[in-house]
Amino acid sequence: MEILITNDDGIYAEGIYVLADALKKFGNITVVAPDTQCSAVGHAITITDPLRVVTAKRNGSFFGYAASGTPADCVKLGIKAIMKKRPDLVVSGINLGGNQAYNILYSGTVSGATEGALLGIPSLAVSLDTFVTPDFRPAAAFAVKLAGMMKNKKLPPGSLLNVNIPHLPDGRIKGVRVTTQSKTCFNDWFDKRTDPHGQTYYWMTGDYKPEDTDKRSDLNALRAGYISVTPIQFDLTDYAFLGELENWGL
Amino acid sequence: MEILITNDDGIYAEGIYVLADALKKFGNITVVAPDTQCSAVGHAITITDPLRVVTAKRNGSFFGYAASGTPADCVKLGIKAIMKKRPDLVVSGINLGGNQAYNILYSGTVSGATEGALLGIPSLAVSLDTFVTPDFRPAAAFAVKLAGMMKNKKLPPGSLLNVNIPHLPDGRIKGVRVTTQSKTCFNDWFDKRTDPHGQTYYWMTGDYKPEDTDKRSDLNALRAGYISVTPIQFDLTDYAFLGELENWGL
Numbered sequence: 081m082e083i084l085i086t087n088d089d090g091i092y093a094e095g096i097y098v099l100a101d102a103l104k105k106f107g108n109i110t111v112v113a114p115d116t117q118c119s120a121v122g123h124a125i126t127i128t129d130p131l132r133v134v135t136a137k138r139n140g141s142f143f144g145y146a147a148s149g150t151p152a153d154c155v156k157l158g159i160k161a162i163m164k165k166r167p168d169l170v171v172s173g174i175n176l177g178g179n180q181a182y183n184i185l186y187s188g189t190v191s192g193a194t195e196g197a198l199l200g201i202p203s204l205a206v207s208l209d210t211f212v213t214p215d216f217r218p219a220a221a222f223a224v225k226l227a228g229m230m231k232n233k234k235l236p237p238g239s240l241l242n243v244n245i246p247h248l249p250d251g252r253i254k255g256v257r258v259t260t261q262s263k264t265c266f267n268d269w270f271d272k273r274t275d276p277h278g279q280t281y282y283w284m285t286g287d288y289k290p291e292d293t294d295k296r297s298d299l300n301a302l303r304a305g306y307i308s309v310t311p312i313q314f315d316l317t318d319y320a321f322l323g324e325l326e327n328w329g330l
Numbered sequence: 331m332e333i334l335i336t337n338d339d340g341i342y343a344e345g346i347y348v349l350a351d352a353l354k355k356f357g358n359i360t361v362v363a364p365d366t367q368c369s370a371v372g373h374a375i376t377i378t379d380p381l382r383v384v385t386a387k388r389n390g391s392f393f394g395y396a397a398s399g400t401p402a403d404c405v406k407l408g409i410k411a412i413m414k415k416r417p418d419l420v421v422s423g424i425n426l427g428g429n430q431a432y433n434i435l436y437s438g439t440v441s442g443a444t445e446g447a448l449l450g451i452p453s454l455a456v457s458l459d460t461f462v463t464p465d466f467r468p469a470a471a472f473a474v475k476l477a478g479m480m481k482n483k484k485l486p487p488g489s490l491l492n493v494n495i496p497h498l499p500d501g502r503i504k505g506v507r508v509t510t511q512s513k514t515c516f517n518d519w520f521d522k523r524t525d526p527h528g529q530t531y532y533w534m535t536g537d538y539k540p541e542d543t544d545k546r547s548d549l550n551a552l553r554a555g556y557i558s559v560t561p562i563q564f565d566l567t568d569y570a571f572l573g574e575l576e577n578w579g580l
Contacts, residue, residue: 122373122402123435130523130531152372152436153534161520161532182448185373185564186402191435198432198515226580233578238513239568241575256580260567263488265448270411273380281380282411284403309580311571314435316562317510318489325491325561328483330476330506 081107081231084167084196086154087175088118088188091136091146095174095208095216100143102220103171106227110167111136111144112158114151114188119177123191124150131157151192159199169230170196173206174219178244180209180298180308181262190242194314197240202230204240209302210247218253219245222307239313246302259308262297264290331357331481334417334446336404337425338368338438341386341396345424345458345466350393352470353421356477360417361386361394362408364401364438369427373441374400381407401442409449419480420446423456424469428494430459430548430558431512440492444564447490452480454490459552460497468503469495472557489563496552509558512547514540 083103087096091113100109115134126149136146145162147154155170172192179187189205196203204226208219222245235241242261246253268286275281292299301308333353337346341363350359365384376399386396395412397404405420422442429437439455446453454476458469472495485491492511496503518536525531542549551558 117378120375120377122371122375122441124372124374125370125436125534127370127534128367130533131520132529132531156518156534157520157532160518161522182564184566185441185444185448186375191372194435198435229578229580236568236571239571258572258576258580260569260572261565263565268406268410270381270407272411279382281382282407283380284375284377284406307580309575311568311575312566313568313571314432314566315511315513316434316564316566318486318561318563319510321486321489321561321563322508322510325559326508328479330479330508330557330559 081169082165082167083107083109084158084163084170085109085111086113086151086172086192088121088151089176090114090117091144095176097138098216098220099171099174099223102224103227110158110163112147112154112162113144114154115146115148118150118188120186121150121188122186123152123194125152126150133157151188152195155192155195167201169227170201170203171206171223174216175207176214177207177211178209178302179205179207179242180244180302181264183266184242184261193240197238202235204243206243208245208247218250239311242310242312244298244302244308246305248305253307254305257301257306257308259298259301259310260294260296261310261312262292262294262299264292264299331419332415332417333357333359334408334413334420335359335361336363336401336422336442338371338401339426340364340367341394345426347388348466348470349421349424349473352474353477360408360413362397362404362412363394364404365396365398368400368438370436371400371438372436373402373444375402376400383407401438402445405442405445417451419477420451420453421456421473424466425457426464427457427461428459428552429455429457429492430494430552431514433516434492434511443490447488452485454493456493458495458497468500489561492560492562494548494552494558496555498555503557504555506557506559507551509548509551509560510544510546511560511562512542512544512549514542514549
C-alpha cells in the first residue's frame with residue numbers, strides 16, 4: 081500500500097510523526113507537508129509564488145518532504161511531482177485541535193484530504209480535539225484501524241472521511257459514531273489593540289460554546305466522548321433551493 | 331440598505347471598484363478588502379498574525395478599508411469591527427476569472443460571500459469568466475439586478491448565490507441559468523525548474539478542458555454564453571453515504 085501523509089501543523093509537528101510511525105506497517109509512507117504551521121489556511125493553493133521542496137529529517141533519519149506551500153499544495157506535489165506510484169490512501173493529520181462543524185471550511189487538515197479525494201484517492205482527515213498536552217496515540221490507533229478497513233471498503237468518488245478524536249485516555253473513549261457535520265459556527269470577535277508605535281491592530285479570537293440540537297452531529301459525538309467519523313463531499317449545490325430560485329425569474 | 335463589499339483580487343483591483351460604484355444606488359456601501367492580491371486563498375483566515383486595517387483612496391476619494399488578511403477575514407472584520415450597522419447584503423467580487431466547478435473550493439471570492447452567509451447575511455459572489463482585457467460592466471449590471479431582487483427574496487440560512495458571468499459584450503450574453511456546481515476539476519501539474527542558484531522549484535500550472543455531461547452545470551452554462559447562478563451551501567455531509575458507512579462496523 082502506498083500512503084501519502086500530510087498535515088497543516090507543519091512537518092515538524094508531533095501529530096504527523098506519530099501518524100507516519102503508526103501507518104508504516106501498511107506499506108510505503110511518503111510524507112509531504114508544509115514547512116511551517118499552516119492552520120486555518122482552508123483550501124488555499126499557491127499559484128502566484130513558486131513552491132520549494134526540501135527533505136526533512138526527524139530523530140536523525142529521513143522523514144519526508146517539506147514544501148513551502150499549503151496542505152492542498154503538498155498533496156498535489158506529492159501525487160504529481162514526488163511519488164513514483166500513485167498513492168492508495170491519503171491521510172492528513174493528526175491535527176492539534178478538532179475540525180468539526182463549519183470549522184471544516186477553515187481547516188488545512190481537511191483540505192489536504194479533500195485534495196486527495198478530488199484526485200480520486202481514498203482519503204482521511206484525522207484531528208484530535210485538544211490544544212493542550214496532546215496524547216496522539218488513541219488517534220493514531222484509530223487511524224490504523226481505519227486505514228486497514230480502507231483496503232477492502234470503497235468511498236464514493238469525491239468523498240472523504242473526516243475523523244475527530246475526543247481527547248480522552250484510550251479506555252475512556254466510548255466508541256465510534258458515524259456523524260453529520262454540525263451546523264454550528266465558532267463565535268468570533270476582534271480584540272482591538274494599539275502597538276508600541278501607536279498603530280491599531282486586531283486579533284481574531286472567539287469561543288465555541290454553541291448548543292447543537294442535532295444528536296447525530298460530529299460536535300455532539302465529541303462532547304459525549306465518541307470518535308466522530310463524518311463522510312464529507314464537495315458538491316456544494318443547494319439542490320433543495322434550486323426549484324425556488326428558478327421561480328425568481330432571473 | 332447596508333452593503334458590505336469585498337473581493338480577493340485586492341482593494342485596488344478594477345472589479346471591486348466597478349462593483350462598488352454600481353451598487354451605491356442601493357444605500358450605504360462599505361468596502362473592506364485585502365490590501366494585496368489573494369487569489370486562491372480558499373477559506374483561509376488569519377489567526378496566528380494580527381490584522382492591520384488602513385483606509386484606501388481611489389481617484390482621490392475615500393474608497394474603503396484595506397486589511398492585511400483574506401476575504402473571509404475582511405468580511406468578519408467588516409461586520410464585527412468596522413460597520414456600525416449589520417449589513418443587509420454581502421457582495422464579493424467582481425473577480426477576474428470564473429469560479430465554477432470545484433474551483434469554488436479554492437476561490438477567495440466565494441469564501442468572502444461564504445463568510446457572509448455563515449454569519450446569517452444574504453450574500454453573493456460575482457466572477458467574470460476571463461483573465462484578459464475584462465469589461466466588468468455586464469457583470470456589474472447583473473449584480474445590480476440581483477441586489478435589487480434580494481431586497482424582496484430570501485435565501486435559505488447558510489446559502490449564498492455564486493454568480494459567474496461569461497465574458498461577452500452585453501447584448502451577446504444569451505440569458506441567465508440557475509445551475510448546479512459542475513463536478514469537473516482543473517487538471518493541474520508542476521513545471522519543475524532550476525533557479526540561478528542551482529536550486530529546484532516548482533510552478534503549479536494546468537488547464538481546464540474537461541467534458542461535462544451535466545447540462546445543468548455552471549460550467550456548461552458559461553460555455554454556452556449564459557450567466558450561471560448556483561445556490562451553494564456548506565453542510566458537506568455526504569448524506570447518501572451515511573447508511574453504508576454505518577454498516578462498516580466502525
